Amino acid sequence: MTLLKAIFLGILQGATEFLPVSSSGHLFIAQRLLGLREPELAFDLLLHLGTLFAVLVFLRKEILEILGSLFRRERSFGGESWGRRELLLLVLSTIPTGVIGLAFHDSVETGLTVWGVGVRYLLLTSFLLMSNLRFRHKWDPERITVWEAVAIGILQGLAVFPGLSRSGSTITLALVLGIAPARGVKYSFLISLPAILGAAAVNVHKGVSVLPGFFPSAAGFLLSLLTGYICLLVVERLVTRGRFIRFAPYTFLLAILCFFLQWKG
Numbered sequence: 001m002t003l004l005k006a007i008f009l010g011i012l013q014g015a016t017e018f019l020p021v022s023s024s025g026h027l028f029i030a031q032r033l034l035g036l037r038e039p040e041l042a043f044d045l046l047l048h049l050g051t052l053f054a055v056l057v058f059l060r061k062e063i064l065e066i067l068g069s070l071f072r073r074e075r076s077f078g079g080e081s082w083g084r085r086e087l088l089l090l091v092l093s094t095i096p097t098g099v100i101g102l103a104f105h106d107s108v109e110t111g112l113t114v115w116g117v118g119v120r121y122l123l124l125t126s127f128l129l130m131s132n133l134r135f136r137h138k139w140d141p142e143r144i145t146v147w148e149a150v151a152i153g154i155l156q157g158l159a160v161f162p163g164l165s166r167s168g169s170t171i172t173l174a175l176v177l178g179i180a181p182a183r184g185v186k187y188s189f190l191i192s193l194p195a196i197l198g199a200a201a202v203n204v205h206k207g208v209s210v211l212p213g214f215f216p217s218a219a220g221f222l223l224s225l226l227t228g229y230i231c232l233l234v235v236e237r238l239v240t241r242g243r244f245i246r247f248a249p250y251t252f253l254l255a256i257l258c259f260f261l262q263w264k265g
Contacts, residue, residue, distance in 0.1 A: 001043060001212030003219060010220035013047040014054065014227025018189070018235055020128060020168025020247050025254065028117055028162045032261055042211050043220060045200050050224030052196050055189050057225075058232040062086070062186060086190070089144055093153030093191040098198055100157025105202060108160055118258030120163025121251050127172040128248040131239075138178035144187060148177055152187070156195060163258075166192065168247070171239060181240045189232060 012030075016023035056063065069083025144152075152170050159166035167188055174184030211217045238244050 001040070001216050003216050006043070006212065006216035006220040007223055009043075010047060010050065010223030011227050013220075014051055014224040014229075015231050017048075017051045017224075018054075018167055018228055018231040020124070020165040020171070020235070020244070021251060021254070022121070022124065022159075022163050022165040022168075024160075024162035025117055025121060025165075028112060028114075029254065029257065029261075032114065040212070043217065046211065046217055046221050047224045048196055048200050050221045051228040052193065054225050054228030054232060055193055055196075057229055059186060059190055062190060066090075089146070089149040089187075090191055090194070092146060092149040093156065094194045094198075096150060096153040097157040097191070097195055100154065101160050101195075101198065102202070104160055108162070112162060114258050114262040116161075117163040118255045118262065120161055121255035121258060124163060124165050124168050125248050125252045125255060127169055128245055128251060131172045131175050131244040132242055133176050134178055135176045136178045141178055141180035142183050144174075144179060144183070148174075148179070151177075153191065156188075156191060163255075165251075166195070167235060168251075171235070171244065175239070175244070181242075182236065185236045185239050 012026060013023065015021075016026045066083040066087050069081040069087070072081065152173055155169040155173050156166050158164055159169050170188040170191070171184050174188065175181060179187070235244075238246065
């Protein structure tokens with residue numbers, strides 16, 4: 001692991017983890033085009049830790065409110081406190097994500113095809129093209145219902161397949177359900193916290209390798225954190241301005257690239 005490769009992987013992880021372009025899909029294509037190998041497990045976990053910290057910084061107010069609500073006396077768990085209700089929704093979204101992730105974890109690693117990734121990039125493009133649509137009007141667009149939380153969690157779980165972006169799928173679903181753009185963005189990234197931790201925990205059983213060295217490790221971690229935080233701000237800005245659709249041409253080109261690689265053999 002050279003310093004230059006660590007920098008590249010840190011930026012790649014930070015950008016593709018939160019932009020609606022599928023981080024696993026990018027790694028899959030990079031492996032085919034550049035011969036880039038997946039980083040050693042310890043370094044990969046370090047990069048994910050960087051993006052995890054980026055979300056913690058981005059959602060610091062919401063997370064502190066949720067934690068604070070656990071120490072305040074309330075009449076009921078889901079009644080008065082926004083923080084406690086948000087925690088309940090977080091659990092409801094995480095359950096289907098975890099079930100789907102565990103069920104398909106092995107098949108994702110062994111059954112990947114260039115054609116399949118391309119098809120899923122086309123599906124992601126369709127999601128992004130729908131991001132400016134509103135299929136219903138909510139009386140309170142800031143409120144996420146139980147069934148909406150479960151549906152968003154299911155889509156997050158399906159994003160385990162390369163080519164289906166977690167943020168692209170979950171944010172678009174929130175938008176078409178009539179959830180306020182800023183609310184949908186923050187909820188999507190809030191439920192990414194247990195998803196990132198869960199994915200890391202599942203991969204630990206493979207055995208943790210040795211980190212490449214202080215400077216490559218520090219560079220990878222800091223760049224994944226910094227790039228991730230910048231991309232979180234970019235996504236929030238684009239979604240609230242109704243410009244999430246701008247990623248659709250890029251994901252469509254990735255689909256075409258996959259089909260070309262499949263045809264080329």
